[in-house]
Amino acid sequence: MSEFRGKRIVLGVTGGVAAYKAAELVRLLVKAGAEVDVAQTAAGAQFVGAATFQALTGRRVWHGLWDERMDSGMAHIDLTRGAAALLVAPATADFLAKLAHGLADDLLSTLCLARDCPLLVAPAMNRQMWENPATQRNIAQLRLDGVSILGPAYGEQACGELGDGRMLEAGELFDDLYASLQAKPFAGKHVLLTAGPTFEALDPVRGLTNSSSGKMGFALARACVDAGAEVTLIAGPVSLATPRGVRRVDVQTALQMRAAVMQSLPGQNVFIGVAAVADYRPRQTAPHKIKKGPGSLTLELEANPDILAEVAALPDAPFCVGFAAESRDLAAGAEGKRVAKKLALVVGNLVQDGLCGDTNAVTLFDAAGAHGLPLADKSEVARGIVAHIVALLGGQHVQH
Ligand code: PMT
Numbered sequence: 020m021s022e023f024r025g026k027r028i029v030l031g032v033t034g035g036v037a038a039y040k041a042a043e044l045v046r047l048l049v050k051a052g053a054e055v056d057v058a059q060t061a062a063g064a065q066f067v068g069a070a071t072f073q074a075l076t077g078r079r080v081w082h083g084l085w086d087e088r089m090d091s092g093m094a095h096i097d098l099t100r101g102a103a104a105l106l107v108a109p110a111t112a113d114f115l116a117k118l119a120h121g122l123a124d125d126l127l128s129t130l131c132l133a134r135d136c137p138l139l140v141a142p143a144m145n146r147q148m149w150e151n152p153a154t155q156r157n158i159a160q161l162r163l164d165g166v167s168i169l170g171p172a173y174g175e176q177a178c179g180e181l182g183d184g185r186m187l188e189a190g191e192l193f194d195d196l197y198a199s200l201q202a203k204p205f206a207g208k209h210v211l212l213t214a215g216p217t218f219e220a221l222d223p224v225r226g227l228t229n230s231s232s233g234k235m236g237f238a239l240a241r242a243c244v245d246a247g248a249e250v251t252l253i254a255g256p257v258s259l260a261t262p263r264g265v266r267r268v269d270v271q272t273a274l275q276m277r278a279a280v281m282q283s284l285p286g287q288n289v290f291i292g293v294a295a296v297a298d299y300r301p302r303q304t305a306p307h308k309i310k311k312g313p314g315s316l317t318l319e320l321e322a323n324p325d326i327l328a329e330v331a332a333l334p335d336a337p338f339c340v341g342f343a344a345e346s347r348d349l350a351a352g353a354e355g356k357r358v359a360k361k362l363a364l365v366v367g368n369l370v371q372d373g374l375c376g377d378t379n380a381v382t383l384f385d386a387a388g389a390h391g392l393p394l395a396d397k398s399e400v401a402r403g404i405v406a407h408i409v410a411l412l413g414g415q416h417v418q419h
Contacts, residue, residue, distance in 0.1 A: 020396060022197050024052030026103040029136075031127040032072070034062020035109035036177040037143035037186035042067055044108060044189040045075045051193070056081060056098055058127045060114070084126050098126075099134040106196055107131070108169070109143030109186045112154050118166070119157035139167040139199060141192055146182025169195045194241070194263045203247030204409040210248040211287040211337070212240050213280060213294035213326065215255030217273045221318065222305040229295050232375045233257030234397050235342075235368075236293035240265050242401035243289075246409065251287075253279045255294055273297050273323035280326055284337070289408065291340040292327035299323060328360045338412060340404075343367045343384075344374065353384045363411060366404055373397075383407050 028048055032041045041057075048055050057072040058081040069080035079088065081098060099105050107114065107127070114128070118140070123129040131138055140161065148154060149171060158168060170187040187195070214236020219227040233254060240252045241262035251266045253276055261267045268283065270276045273296045284290070299320035309316070331339040341362045343353035346369065353367030365384045372394065373379035380394035383404065392403040 020051040021399065022051045023048055023103075026052070026200070027054040027056065027101060028196070029056045029058060029099050029102045029105045029130065031105065031107035031110075031130065032057060032059045032063040032067070033107060033109055033111045033114040033127065034060060034065055035111050035143040035186070036066060037109035037141075038063055038066035040186055040189045040192075041108050042071050042075060044192050045072060047189055047193045048196075049076060051197075054078070056102070058082070058098065058130060060125055060127050062111070063127075081126060084129060086126070096133045099130055099136055102134075102136045103200055104137045104139060104196060105130060105134055106139045106141065106169075106192070108139075108141035108192055110140040112142075112144045112148045112151070112157075115140065115142060115154065115157050115161065119160040119164075137167065137199060138165075139169055139196060141169045141186050142171045142184070143186035144171075144184045145176060145178055146180055146184045149182070149184035167195075167199055191263060198245045198263070201245045201247075205243060205405070206247035208248045208288045209251075209286055210240075210243045210289045210291065211251045211253070211280065211283050212236055212243070212291045213253045213255075213276055213296070214240065215257040215259075216295050217255045217276055217297045217323075218271045219273065219297050219300035219323075220271075220304045221301050222307065222309045224308055227297050227300065227320075228256075229297070230375055231255070231257075231295035233259050234375075234377065235373060235379060235401070236291075237262055238397040238401040239291060239293055239404060241398065242405045245402075246405050248289075251283045253283065253294070255296075273300060273326070277324050277326045277329070280330065284330065284333075287337045289340065289412075290327075290330050290337045291342075291408075292330075293342050294326075295344060296326060297323055325360070327362070331360050331362055338363055338408070340408060341365045344370050346370050349382060350384070350389060353382065354389075357384050364408065385411060 032038050045055050055076045072080045117128050123132045172185045173183050174185040215233035216229045216231040237259050240250050243250045244264040253268050268279045270279050300323055302319040302321050327341050339362050343356045343365050345352040349367045353365045357365040367382045379397050379400045381392050383390040
């Protein structure tokens with residue numbers, strides 16, 4: 020993970036139970052290469068001690084307006100200079116009220132006023148505090164002021180009640196913060212993807228499938244959302260969490276995947292087939308478990324429709340991107356599929372590089388030739404693929 024390499028984030032922690040999630044968020048950010056400066060309010064320091072954040076960030080934690088560690092003596096200004104973002108998580112109802120009114124009576128509220136980086140807040144409070152008209156007024160004002168509001172989520176609260184007001188989980192905040200810092204070349208675009216394997220049942224317990232984990236397709240869906248697209252993901256049977264902001268449709272078989280794709284297709288600008296669709300399905304699915312017999316068993320298979328080829332052949336087809344998974348002769352196989360299916364772009368990968376694991380090495384085949392993306396985390400590879408698609412849509416030739 021290197022999403023935040025070279026970036027400094029200022030994390031404000033105010034006084035809520037959810038401060039424990041801020042510690043996990045710091046861990047994720049540091050792991051992703053960020054430098055994190057934590058500024059706690061006096062109430063925030065009551066929940067998670069400075070020593071925890073200091074250990075996680077490797078940096079001193081900031082508390083007061085009169086801190087002498089900053090050479091200029093102006094921590095309230097200097098701390099956010101050069102920072103990529105200031106995120107307040109958790110942000111209490113009280114702190115949001117202060118922000119909405121421009122109060123600046125401690126280090127964190129002062130930092131929020133004296134900044135030239137984006138400000139994001141993650142509200143965390145009891146559901147009645149969240150629903151209170153005063154809080155809703157303050158949130159509306161903050162939105163008008165250009166502050167990004169992350170969450171809150173619905174769920175069980177520290178007080179035992181159920182409702183809106185839970186702070187987002189650390190991983191969700193990480194994703195939202197990352198997305199907020201990305202350029203949005205896909206803004207206004209609609210992207211449809213397939214991901215994962217399909218499962219073609221032989222009987223109620225067995226079937227034909229493959230070992231696609233869905234990781235490449237899910238990473239690509241997330242990269243498209245981060246780039247500003249409206250994303251629909253048709254997923255075969257995988258056990259992955261849905262990336263934030265993605266509309267997901269779960270299917271089992273190739274026929275179901277095809278139906279879901281065709282149903283979601285109107286209005287799509289880009290279609291990306293990442294799924295490892297089973298080329299064949301059993302001609303018949305036994306209604307009961309097939310019993311073991313004395314001799315061999317012959318299965319009769321019939322061809323599944325090629326979803327990508329069908330979409331690409333439509334008169335009003337979106338910009339179509341295929342994947343090619345090969346075990347050898349990558350260039351011949353991938354370029355052959357690009358020409359046969361009349362695709363603008365095929366992402367070729369060797370199964371030994373890309374199937375199942377967290378990393379992949381791909382070669383992008385388009386009309387201008389082959390462009391390699393080196394072995395990297397699938398999220399990084401996905402960003403490279405999105406950048407290539409954006410460039411092709413803009414009519415550019417791409418050098419990697
Ligand atoms: O899921 P992971 O574990 O992360 O692994 C990622 C991956 C290796 C599965 C992925 O990177 C990949 O290569 N996906 C395509 C796998 C594949 O089935 O390739 P193919 O060469 O058989 O198919 C070519 C293209 O046609 C693909 O875009 C495929 O989605 C599409 N296709 C194939 C058959 C079919 N019946 N319908 C289709 O739409």
